[in-house]
Amino acid sequence: MASITACLPSPLLVQGRQKLSLFITLPKLPLSPLNEKQNCLAIVAKASGESSESSTSLTVFKSVQNVWDSSEDRLGLIGLGFAGIVALWASVNLITAIDKLPIIPNALELIGILFSTWFVYRYLLFKPDREELFQIINKSVSDILGQ
DSSP, X not given: OEEEEEEEEGGGGEXXXXXXXXXXXXXXXXXXXXXXXXXXXXXXXXXXXXXXXXXXXXXXXXXXXXXXXXXXXHHHHHHHHHHHXXXXXXXXXXXXXHHTSSSXXXXXHHHHHHHHHHHIIIIXXXXXXXXXXXXXXXXXXXXXXXX
């Protein structure tokens, strides 16, 4: 995202002796402390382009919005969302209870380290394996979204 700030002096905003009607309706804008002019209108313009990571999030958002708009059973969707929140809360409490047991957290940590090592070796170390992982992920996402 790019932004630019411009400070236009008031003579540029005046046509003849009357101000433009667009600027009459605007409230007084605070001046920047860097500029000491009193007769100045600050204008900030921001431009943003669509990047690859924002386009995927927009695609997911549009897919969810389409499901919400096309659904006839919105109460069921709200119930499903509530059930998801309750399941998340229950799983967090279960993990907290397991974490308080004496030996189990160390064993689970060892299992996590071993699985992470296997995953890195299997999918991330070599380029053909990374491409296979991306294909698996894209297929799973398209299956979930029904595309």
